[in-house]
Amino acid sequence: MRKKISKLWKKGLNTEPEFNEETNTEIIELKKQDISADYDQNLATFKSLFSVPDNIDVKVREFTITTLNRRGFIIYLSSMVGLQIIMDSIMEPLLDNEHPAKNIPDIVSYPIASTKKNIGEITEFITGGNTALFVDGDDQCYLFETTQISGRSIEKSDNEVIVKGAKEAFNERVIDNIALIRKKIKNENLLVETQTISKRSRNNVFLVYQKDLVNEELLKTIKDKLSSLDVDSLIDLSILEQHLEERPRSLFPTLLYTERPDRASAYIEEGHIVLLMENSPASLILPATFWALFHSPEDHYLRTPYGNFIRFLRFLALFVAVFTSSIYIAITNFHVGMIPPDLLMAIAGTRERVPFPSIIEVLMMEIAFELIREAGLRVPSPIGPTIGIVGALILGQAAVQANIISPIVIIVIALSGLSSFIISDISMNFAIRITRFLFIFSAGFMGIYGVTALFIGGLYYVVSLKSFGTPYFAPMTPHSFSSKDLLIRHVPMVERFRPGYLKPKDMVKQRKES
Amino acid sequence: MPKTKTVCRIVLFFVVVMFLTGCWDRGELEDKSYVIGLGLDLSKQEGKIKVTMLLANPEVGSLQGGGGSTEKAREIISFDANDFIAAKATANSVISRSISYELLRIFVVSEEFARDPNFTTTFFEVLKDKEIRLNSYLAISKEKAAEYFLKNKPRMETRPHKYFQFMVDHGIENGLIPDSTLFRYFQSAERETDLFLAMYTTAKRLDNPRIQREDEYMAGELNATGELDDTQFIGSAVFKKGIMISKLTGQETRTVNILDDTTNIKDILVNLPDPFADDDKKQIAARIMKTKGNKIKMKLKGVRPQIYITIPLQLEIMSNPSKANYALEKNRQKLRKHIADHIEKMNEDLLKKSQTKLKGVPYPLPLYAKKYFSTIQEYKKFNWAKSYLRADIHVKAEIEIVDYGKETNRPIKVGH
Structure with missing residues (x-):
């Protein structure tokens, strides 16, 4: 009976009419x-x-x-x-x-x-x-094979900018992209396999991996997943990314999308599999963990202390971006005794003539910041982003003078907004920015308790994520053998192992000198 | 369906947890009026108290530029109430914003009220209010607390919270007032074995104060003239079982602070008698630093308990009025001996006073006695409060002079 009802219910919900293809x-x-x-x-x-x-x-x-x-x-x-x-x-x-x-x-x-x-x-x-x-x-x-399609030449990487290290980026021609990887890995074991994934447009995806490193099981899972896709057209790697992800509705990305060939080849050398597509100026690295999304190639190009310094900065920025606004709200609304009297007096003094509660104030500024950021991105000129940030500050200044926003909120928003730029991976960046809003709401609702509860719950969720069978926080938790390149990195001589969660055919990157 | 069931349970769990928390008291911080100082006096009516609130105006002095306010920096309100917690609501008939004790820094209790046997019953309410933090200070004023707040008009610190913060912090660093947080007050009141010292203050200067040595004053006795605020923080009020019984001068307070390892005194500047002077009037200035903890040994078994206290002190000699030649080892030894004797005598005098006059030790010394007993019952049977009064206390000062000061040009030979 119950089954019948649920079946009827589902049928009633399903409003999509049935379409039949005209026969050919x-x-x-x-x-x-x-x-x-x-x-x-x-x-x-x-x-x-x-x-x-x-x-x-x-x-x-x-x-x-x-x-x-x-x-x-x-x-x-x-x-x-x-x-x-x-x-x-x-x-x-x-x-x-x-x-x-x-x-x-x-x-x-x-x-x-x-x-x-x-x-x-x-x-x-x-x-x-x-x-x-x-x-x-x-x-x-x-x-x-007489193919000759015109396209972009190899250019500088725009979205993952680094100071020290290779500058070239993938472009829309897959032949160039494969060449860029081959240029870095001169080994006959580097395999480039192709697989057609869409039926009508016949888009090809290229799997690039090291035959003598990659785990066969992982490779098979990925190939099966690719051949199980049943779509007419798949024009870009970023759409393929969404098809491949285990949880496409999740806030957190589980695949690494990068436009840097040096990064792609570094991951190939560790036993990962890289996907390339014609017309996509990027590569998709799988499986990816939180650490892969959090790290930047420059961490390794810089000398160890400097690399660790920017990692700490990034880690700090992660927390600043997520928590500053919510902690501001929590403290000013619930836990007034937590801040030094001088600061409390200063905040109370500036909020004297502000008409809105502090949560509305913060939300207004956060949304304004996001608007300006998005607008700055769409301004069709390279000075767009600059105008955006300057505009934000001027807007903030005017809002303060008009007594709509208190100056402390401007500091809070500017700090958390700018910190969010430090997370270079675009998907992770979005994830951080959206979680920030969740934290603001929970702080406005229940103070520090709410922030903590959401953080703990969120941590449970994030830990449960998987990318092609690899847990999101591997190899930290669950622990597996690796060269421990997580929060801090060691000198290259000590990083001797490939990540254990990949189960590569060869675990050791560098043998110890005997 | 087991899945739905689990989800329902989890949701229920979260809902219940939410209601269990106490975070529903959200309030904008500018809606509140912050009490910085709370004054407590005896009311004219029996059983009531007079509450004085010193409220800070956040608009004054906290903005850098950009339209300063013409409002006053503080507001003071006094009225009779049953207790100071319900008084928050009463105060709202005068003050526009809701009263908050979250920034409460200092309790000022008049000496009259502190000596009243009912003081503890009123004051223990502090523990009931969750806004009041136990690291706020207790001060005893010579006059009524209501008058004290009115008369206290600091010239350099417009914002009241800043004034009390600086005044109290530096007073404690100099050792002239005790570190009298509420936390220490309640600890001592509950132990009942030792005495508690609260800082002593007044906003009224005596008309013709006697001139004494640099630290022998009580609050109000220092004859400072000029353009200044009359408020003085020096000396301490002695509490036994939560009620004030006596007073100590600045010098005695300093001595207690040196004896007490639980307070954080920094380096203090003192005057010491000069051993090379012909008369008693010449004094040398010195900086006393306490870098190591005291060594305390006790023999508690006999009829008269024996307590041995060793105080390690470092000194910097800063003046040399008799122009003695400190380069000579002989002179150095003489100086060291003299200072040690002086400090030992000061401490022994104080402890003697505590045994005879105060009838209790004014700092948590009994804590050191506990380790000589294997059970709490034995310790209780020993009855520290009584045994202390007949104890023999031996104080030894270990003086290390780290700096003899600058060598004067023509040292006069003395001490041969």
Whole structure:
């Protein structure tokens, strides 16, 4: 009975109508077939598949191969290929070759070539920028990798800025991105595997890992997860990130999204797996822990004391960003005796003419700060952020003079706002900023008790998070063997082990000198 | 469904925990009026007390620039009440904001009220109010507390909380007033074996005070003239079982502070008799520093208990009126011996006074006696309060002179 009711209930809640795809079984069937040896049939097939006269950048060129004296045609997408390459390396040998030869590979000396028979596969290659050559009487098609897409060159990293260390960042071309990683890891065990994850757009994802380090089980989990995706189109790595996460609605990120190839390769060297995608100027590192999101590559580039200094600063900033506003509210509303009399008098004196309760005051300023920050981000010029911060301060000054906000609140908000910038990972940054609001509410509700209760509850939650089976705070808790690069880092000579939670094939990074 | 059940339980748990907490007393801090000093006097009506509140105005003196207020820095209100906790509500008929004791720094009780046998019953209410913190100070005023607050008009410190903070902190550092927090008061009142010292203060100067040595004054006896506030903090009031019984001068208070390891005196400046002077009038200035704790040994078994106290002190000689040559080891020894004798005598005089006149030790000495007994019952049977009165107390001063001061140009040979 109960089951029945809940079933009915669920049915009633589900308002999504059922959609049926308009049938294109014909084309699907066609794609499963192989090409024929008949020239005209092939020509007709591909012309209809690519709707040739209507589709303006699909080029079909028919000609006669002089040496073989057979008819042939090439088909390619003019917007995705290097036309000069086709002219020089494919067309010219086919038309002007004077030496006797029997096979196409003997005539066309293009370096990257393959042969395919299946119509569906050939279509995929053509859409990827390859040039397909069909020869009369041949039941296979010759494919030449002529892809040449224009895009950004390798530029400086914009979002993860560091002072000391490599500056280059990933760009939208996956070939460049793989090259950037290969440049840092010169090892034949570095594998770049590809997997198609969406059905309609056929987006590829590239798995990059060290074959002799990565844990097979982890690799299998990730591959299974990728192949289980059933979507038409997945255009960006950041969308893939949301598909892969265990808890996509959680405040806290569980995958590391970075645009720095040095960071990606450092993680590959530890046994992590890196995902790359065409058109995404970043990489996705999995599994990721809290520490991975909290650290910055510069921690390791700087000398040990300096690296630890900025880590402590960052740790402090984390707490300042989360707790300053809430503790201000808690103390001024509930625990007045906690602050020194002078400060209390100063706060009380400045709040004398402010019309709102302090929680409204703080919320107003926090929201204003977030608005200015978001607006500054969207101002279409590099001086945008500067204007944003200056604007915030001027706004604050004016608000104080108009007796809407007390000056202490400006200090509190500015401090917590600026501290939040120190957490460089964008997802973590958002997580911190949103938790801050939760803490403000709990402080306004129950004072320090509320803040503590939420903190403890939040800690329980965060500890329970997992990223591909790795606990969020590993290897600190649950404890596992590692080189203990958590809150403080040691000198590089002491960090001799790869993280134990990954179960890498080789735990030891550096053998001890005997 | 077990899952729903667990979730329900967890939610219930949190709701219950929320109601158990006492954090529902949210209030904006500018809604409150902060009492800095609380004065307690006997009321004309039997069984009532007169409460005086010194309230601070947060608007004055706390803003750097930007439109200073023309309001007064403080407000004082006195009225008769049953106790000083319900008095908060009564005060609201005069004061616009709700009264808060959270910044309460000092209790000023008139000597008259402190000597009243009912004082403890009224004063123990302090423990009931959760806003009052036990690290606030207890001071005894010579006049009525209501008058004291009115007459006390510091010229340099407009903000009352700052005035009391500085006055009390520096007084304790100099050793002229005792560190009389409420915490110590209640501890001593509950132990009943030792006496408690509260700081003694007055806002009325005596008309023709006698000129004495630098620390032998009581509050009000120092003849300071000029443009100044008449309030003086020096000396102490002695409490036995929570009720005032006697007074000690500044010098005696200092001696107790040196004997007492639980207070934090810094270095104190004193005058000591000069051993090389021809007459008694010449005195040398010295800085006394106490860096190590006292060594206390007791023999409590006999008829007359024996108490041995060793006081290690470091001294810096700062003046040399008789121009003695301190480079000579002989002179140094003489000086050291002389100072040790002087300090020993001062301490023994005080302890004698405590045995005969005060009938109790004015600092927590009985705590050291406890370790000589294996059980609490034995200790109780020993009855410290009575046994102390017939104890033999031997004080030994271990003087170490770390600095003899600057060598004067022409030392006159003395002491041959």
